[in-house]
C-alpha cells in the first residue's frame with residue numbers, strides 16, 4: 148500500500164513529438180484520489196495529446212508515469228486499462244447497432260478476461276449505474292440513445308473496466324445545460340468514491356464550478372498549476388492565452404442601420420429594404436423515419452442582421468439548418484435565398500447565391516480527415532480560375548489560398564499539406580470556419596460555430612460573424628449556448644418541437660422569457 152501522501156497519478160517530464168512538432172514538452176501533472184482536475188489550454192496546446200499518452204494511445208519520446216507511486220510502462224493501451232485509466236473521447240467509440248451491454252463488453256475478451264455472459268454484465272452495469280446515478284438501460288440499443296445517453300455508456304464502459312482515473316475530453320461540448328448538470332452530479336459522486344477525474348473543457352465557468360485543481364498548457368508546456376479556488380475565470384483565460392480576452396457583443400460593432408448604409412457596391416440592399424436574404428415560409432421537414440422534425444417554421448433574415456435560433460438541442464434546429472443549406476428534403480413550405488426560390492435547388496446553386504454553412508458535426512459533414520488542409524479548403528467551390536489553369540488544378544494557387552485562410556483564421560498546423568484529421572479539434576473547426584467565411588458569403592448558417600474553440604478563438608469567430616453583419620450579410624446563428632445567442636443576435640426566435648414558439652427583438656429579450664419559450668410556452 149503506498150503512503151497516503153503519494154498521489155494517485157504523477158506524470159513527469161512528458162514529451163511527445165509528431166515529426167517536427169513538439170506537442171508536449173517536459174509536462175508534469177499530479178492528480179490525487181477523489182480530485183477533479185481541469186486541463187486547460189488553447190486549441191492545439193497539447194491537452195488531448197497528454198491524455199492520449201496517459202491512456203497508452205501513443206508513446207511519449209520521454210517522461211515517466213507513476214500510478215500509486217509505481218513507475219509504469221508507457222504506450223500500452225492494454226496496460227493503461229489494467230491500471231484503471233479510462234478515457235471518454237470527444238468522439239464516442241460505440242457501435243450503434245449493438246446494445247449497451249454488448250458495447251460495454253466489446254473488446255474485453257481480447258484483454259485476457261473471460262468474455263462475461265451478457266446477463267451477468269447487464270446486472271453489473273445496472274449496479275454501477277445505480278451507484279453513480281447513471282441513467283442507462285443495459286439492453287437499449289446505442290443508436291436509440293441521446294448523445295448524453297451515449298456518453299453515459301462511455302463512462303460505464305470505463306467504470307466496468309475498473310477505471311480509477313477517468314479522463315473526459317470536452318465532455319460537455321455536446322450536452323445541453325441540463326445534461327451538463329446531470330454529468331456533473333455523476334462526476335462528483337465518482338470523485339466522492341475516490342476516482343480521480345481529468346476534465347478537459349474550454350468552458351471556464353464549468354471549470355470553476357466542478358474542479359478543485361487546474362493545470363494550464365500553452366504550446367505544449369505547463370504554464371500554470373493552481374487550486375481552482377485560488378483563481379477565477381478571467382485569471383484562467385489570461386493564463387491560457389497570455390493576455391486579456393473580451394468576448395465581443397453586438398453593440399461593439401457598427402450595424403448597417405447605425406451606419407445608415409445605402410445599397411452597397413454589390414447592390415445589396417440596406418436592412419430595412421424589403422427583400423430578406425433568407426426567407427423560410429411554413430417549412431415542414433421529416434426525418435428518415437417519417438417523424439416531423441420541422442413543423443411549419445417561418446423566419447426571415449434581413450441584410451445586416453444576425454438572427455439567433457435558441458432552443459434545447461434536438462428541437463428541430465439541426466433539421467432546419469439542413470433544409471436551408473440543401474442537405475435534406477423539404478416536405479412543404481418554401482425557402483428563398485436572395486429572393487430566389489431554392490426550396491428544391493441544389494447545394495451548388497445555393498452556394499452560388501452566397502450561402503455558407505458552418506455545420507454542427509464537422510466530422511460527418513464538413514471535413515475529410517485524410518485529406519490535406521489545402522484540399523479541404525477548396526471542397527465547397529467550383530475549381531475554376533484562379534484555382535485552376537486550363538482545366539487543371541493549380542497546386543500553387545491552391546496552396547496560396549490555404550496559406551491565406553490559415554493566416555487569417557489562425558489555423559495552427561505544420562503547413563498547408565498537413566492532414567486535417569491530425570489537427571487539434573479546435574483547429575479543425577477553424578478550417579471549416581475559414582472555408583465558409585473567407586468567401587464573403589451573403590448568408591451564413593452557423594450551427595454551434597464555436598463548439599470546441601478556446602476563448603480566444605471564440606472571440607475571433609464572433610468578431611467574424613459581426614463583420615459579416617456589418618458588411619450587409621445575414622447570419623442565422625443556431626446555438627444552444629444562450630450567452631452566445633444573447634451577445635450576438637439582433638432578433639431571437641425560439642424553436643420547440645420543430646415549431647417557432649415566438650420571436651423577441653434584442654431590446655425585449657430576457658432570460659426568463661427565453662426560458663419559458665424554450666420549454667414550449669408561446670411569447
Ligand SMILES: Nc1ncnc2c1ncn2[C@@H]1O[C@H](COP(=O)(O)OP(=O)(O)OP(=O)(O)O)[C@@H](O)[C@H]1O
Nearest residue numbers: 165170190191192193194195196569570571572573
Ligand atoms: N497524429 C498527429 N499527427 C500530427 N500532429 C498531431 C497529431 N495529433 C496531434 N497533433 C498536433 O499536436 C498538437 C496538439 O494537439 P492536441 O489535439 O493535443 O491539442 P488540444 O490542446 O487537445 O487542442 P483542442 O483544444 O483544439 O482539442 C496540435 O498542433 C496537433 O495538430
